[in-house]
Amino acid sequence: MASPHAAMARVRRLAASAGGSVASQAVTALGSLVLQLVAVRFIGPVALGAFALLSAILVTATTVYTSWVGDSLNVLDRFDPALRPALVASALFFATAGSAAGVALALVLRLTGPAGVALFAVLITLWLAQETFRRVLHARLEFGALLANDLTYVITTLVFLGGLRLITGGFDLDGILLAMCVGCLAALAVTLRRLPRQEYALVRPRIAGMRELSAFAAWRSAQSSLRPLALLVTRVAIDAFASRTVLAVVEAARLLMTPALTLISGAGGYLLPTFVRQRDAGIPMRPRNALVGSIVLAGVSCACGVAAIATLGFFGPLITGGAFTLDAVSVGGWAVYAVSFSATLPLASMATAYKQSRLVFLVRGAETAVGLAAVLILLVLRPDLAVFAPYCIGLGGMVSGLLLWWRLRIIRDTVRARHTDPERGTHAI
Template sequence: MGFLTTGLSRVRRLATSAGGSVASQAVTALGSLALQLVAVRFIGPVALGAFALLSAILVSATTVYTSWVGDSLNVLDRFDPAIRGALVASALFFAVTGSIVGVVLAVVLRLTSPVGVGLFAVLIVLWLAQETFRRVLHARLEFGALLANDLVYAITTLVTLGGVWLLTNEFGLEDILLAMCVGCVAALLRTLRRLPPQEYALVRPRRAGMRELSSFAAWRSAQSSLRPLALLATRVAIDTLASRTVLAVVEAARLLMTPALTLISGAGGYLLPTFVRQRNAGLPLRPRNALVGSLVLVGASMACGVAAIATVGFVGPLITGGAFTVDALTVGGWAVYAVSFSATLPLASMATAYKLSRLVFLVRGAETVIGLAAVLTLLILRPDMAKFAPYCIGLGGVISGILLWWRLRNTRDSASSGHIDSKKGSHAI
């Protein structure tokens, strides 16, 4: 009886933690969806295309930053003075560099006005600061607090946008960027009040711990940035070789797969710190656990894809307001992409937790190169077939998942101690 009670208690804790992570991603996704609906309804499909590109730049900057700084907060000892000093130095570097790159891309691609460009630079800095402490909440497995953070951001952003509408009776892309900045500040202040002081205590930036930090984070950052950079490159290619209106059509189709993409991202936010806890507890590498997660996510993605395709005739006009048509073929492409994402994420999270980031980078890098080559070939030869771009970037995900599983099994079988020695770092493969 006691065994049964203990088992049920563990299941409830697992469901609560995973549910909190997925709920957090759901709030973020719904907030982003609301902003994109505002863009397409009030400022048109061209503005939706511009907002999609700005969002892709922001996501790319955030992913590079999070995989270097945020994941290191999870995997390494964030209270070690040398590591902490290296993390502070890295955070400052990425915030400055991210803003500069974001401004350059916004200007070159002519995405918004000069005021909008300035707001976008501020948004990148605020977003990265907020993301830092979101990752601290991840490391502490405080998914309830993480959900509260994201709720504060979403509500504050939408309320600010509503206030702009009441004052001016109109929207612009700059208003959306301003509202997002206000939302970031509110969420950041809320999270800082929630965390104990030692979690946000600053130290002098230093290089002493940079070698240990980079031995993990360099490969992790490289492999984590592949997916968002591939999406950014795909969007820029569609915008350049087809048109911004076509990009809006492709992006609107992606919105119908929001439930699946939200579930996958939420699962990733839960799995990495969970696998890290298992590693720190001395538990052996068990690829079967990650494989089960992949199969569950693949099944959920396929179900969401079928539902999205079946309801596109009804939901599509609600998203676009009749400004343009969303077709089932394009939605199917994003369903393929979601299945590809699902196949690799749990296995990649386990490999990362056991400091095998180089392995993930090599597998995912090959997948990304093939996908982008297919996208560029398609758009150069037949720009009118841009709706097939999501199929191209979804190529190879299932194969990547199989390769990761096979390599993790070999790593486990070859480890004489029965588990990965965490001190060997990313070169343990």
């Protein structure tokens, strides 16, 4: 039995790791918030709508890439001589495909001019490269280095943008994209310097280990992409059926829920590698712990929603600069979405650590299909009610969480039975 001092030391290490993950997400969210505030104040609500769509495309590309490559770096053995060449091949493929898809969508939706489209392609490539090594830091549980990476990106981006305004007297959407590219380069340089050489040693890309890699990564990528894809489709639908200005209102309302969404994302970044470490160390993964995590996160999200609505009269004008008005209905929709997100994330992370990505995809896929159907029906019939779209995509989170918890209990019992020592009556995990 561990001594009280050892137990307290372990608690402090876990708290430090969780705090570092949340702090990293807070820095990233703050940087994104400031960039969107800059878009509102200096290039107007229509440009904010375009920036929101570009950001949604970038997030979707990043999620697909990270859930295939990044989560495999966390869950699988990234130094396995059979898997590592397949990981390199996957990284090259998804970076190329992500840039091509981003360019195509930016052109089809007419989000910016030719120079901006070219910058966006470069940004996607740099962003995915940076994200690769961020996930390596996740796998190593080096959240202090991760925080340094994110601080470097945010500070460099904002300083460059400020310098651009001082030199040229102003900037447009293309200037914001250029600043983000410079920030990514700086963060990438800082992270590569801190990592040991073995972590970024390249091997010749091969597909020999792709079957083993895809057995985990395909379902993981599919289920992880559901949420950002749903948000992207929702934004495009609002842009098409309502207007880009209405999209700006919906996006500005989301900014008031940034604290809750940041906490949830930070918790997710901490939970998956932690559950994997527990699994590999033979420490039991109890579904009730994930359920408690879901309940706590949902409660915090709900409290943040109440606080956001209560302070709307003060913070609303600060965010919009008087360009348009925010109301409690639009903010409440993102509060509902945050609670739904909270209800599934810890349970989905534990299921992923059990390598049950297919299960998570099926549960979350059904939830996403219902939410998107509700969004499209709403916008087709009543485009003037577009601010209710976040309520629609938030449907079903509680049900999905309960389904995952029920299945995790079954998985836990199966694993226990498989590893039971019949002579001693103990469990290997």
